[in-house]
Amino acid sequence: MGDPYDDYDRYEAEQYRWEQKRPVCAYCRRHILDDHAYQFDGSYDVVCPECLKDYLKAHEDIMLDLAVERAEDWYEIDPEKAEMED
Numbered sequence: 234m235g236d237p238y239d240d241y242d243r244y245e246a247e248q249y250r251w252e253q254k255r256p257v258c259a260y261c262r263r264h265i266l267d268d269h270a271y272q273f274d275g276s277y278d279v280v281c282p283e284c285l286k287d288y289l290k291a292h293e294d295i296m297l298d299l300a301v302e303r304a305e306d307w308y309e310i311d312p313e314k315a316e317m318e319d
Contacts, residue, residue: 260284260291 255264259278271280280288 258284260288 252264252266255266256270256279257263258265258270258281260280261284263281265279265281267282269282271282271285272278278288
């Protein structure tokens, strides 16, 4: 049986190495340990779920860009559908 102190040190070292491989939140600058994160089109910023609301407040232009892009996707006219409607 191993020494509990050595086991704990080994566990902490493994946890540290795992954490260092995780992405860093663009808002709080901490490693994101959650299973999911958010990244926006046209940006390399990755944001953790806890900071999402604050990040969007600080970057209001992102919301406008997303809204415009989504509206363009939604209202894009498919030529085949347009012919069927006529």
